[in-house]
Amino acid sequence: MAANDFSEIARQxxxxxxxxxxxxxxxxxxxxxxxxxxxxxxxxxLGAGPIVExxxxxxxxxxxxxxxxxxxxxxxxxxxxxxxxxxxxxxxxQRPMNFTQAFQxxxxxxxxxxxxxxxxxxxxx
Amino acid sequence: MAANDFSEIARQxxxxxxxxxxxxxxxxxxxxxxxxxxxxxxxxxLGAGPIVExxxxxxxxxxxxxxxxxxxxxxxxxxxxxxxxxxxxxxxxQRPMNFTQAFQxxxxxxxxxxxxxxxxxxxxx
Numbered sequence: 001m002a003a004n005d006f007s008e009i010a011r012q013x014x015x016x017x018x019x020x021x022x023x024x025x026x027x028x029x030x031x032x033x034x035x036x037x038x039x040x041x042x043x044x045x046l047g048a049g050p051i052v053e054x055x056x057x058x059x060x061x062x063x064x065x066x067x068x069x070x071x072x073x074x075x076x077x078x079x080x081x082x083x084x085x086x087x088x089x090x091x092x093x094q095r096p097m098n099f100t101q102a103f104q105x106x107x108x109x110x111x112x113x114x115x116x117x118x119x120x121x122x123x124x125x
Numbered sequence: 126m127a128a129n130d131f132s133e134i135a136r137q138x139x140x141x142x143x144x145x146x147x148x149x150x151x152x153x154x155x156x157x158x159x160x161x162x163x164x165x166x167x168x169x170x171l172g173a174g175p176i177v178e179x180x181x182x183x184x185x186x187x188x189x190x191x192x193x194x195x196x197x198x199x200x201x202x203x204x205x206x207x208x209x210x211x212x213x214x215x216x217x218x219q220r221p222m223n224f225t226q227a228f229q230x231x232x233x234x235x236x237x238x239x240x241x242x243x244x245x246x247x248x249x250x
Contacts, residue, residue: 037198037199039196039198039208042196044198068249069246071164071167071244071246073162073164073169073242073244074162075200075229075241075242076201076202076204076231076241077201077202079201081206081227081229081242081244083164083225083227083244083246085225085246085248098223098248100208100210100225100246100248102206102208102227104200104206104229106201116200116201117198117200117206119196119198119206119208121194121196121208121210121225123210123223123225123248124193
């Protein structure tokens with residue numbers, strides 16, 4: 001995989017992220033850094049520790065993300081912006097909820113990617 | 126307005142952007158630069174000229190964006206990431222379509238903001 005193939009990196013990131021989220025949210029910690037920010041619905045938290053604490057505290061046991069669309073663009077400093085739309089199934093609920101989520105990945109000094117920005121919103125109506 | 130008040134800048138940008146879009150799309154040209162990228166549904170274009178050409182060619186006369194949610198985060202180099210969910214009414218259609226849109230604003234040397242990234246998606250289902 002060429003390092004500059006942002007759309008392929010975005011696709012692999014999203015597949016990894018939701019598989020990890022849906023199996024063990026605590027395992028997402030390695031994707032965030034101290035300067036990472038998560039906005040989940042209306043609340044924002046800063047830093048890998050608080051972000052994973054927030055994600056782990058969400059009031060459901062079982063969760064499954066289904067990705068409907070995935071778009072990405074290159075950003076500054078080698079970053080990648082990703083916009084996802086999809087559906088979320090939690091616990092025994094039969095009706096999926098629509099969601100949208102934006103990620104900005106940035107590179108750390110080793111060349112790996114981490115989540116700099118993460119905004120998650122449920123869609124009503 | 127403090128220059129670092131990213132959420133207030135985001136709010137003002139979104140209000141200006143959709144007012145301009147809904148009254149005269151060609152007037153959006155000043156918000157984009159040569160390195161700006163637009164993804165509109167599944168197609169991407171690069172640069173202020175092609176972006177405004179794309180937006181101007183969309184097959185509707187009347188359009189009204191209604192913003193439901195607006196969230197923003199600071200990004201690298203003084204940028205701002207904005208995620209919007211809302212509804213779109215076009216021409217004489219009575220049923221709004223749901224959409225989500227992500228913008229990344231960056232600063233140009235004069236200190237003003239321009240749109241570096243723009244991803245627009247309709248939401249089905």
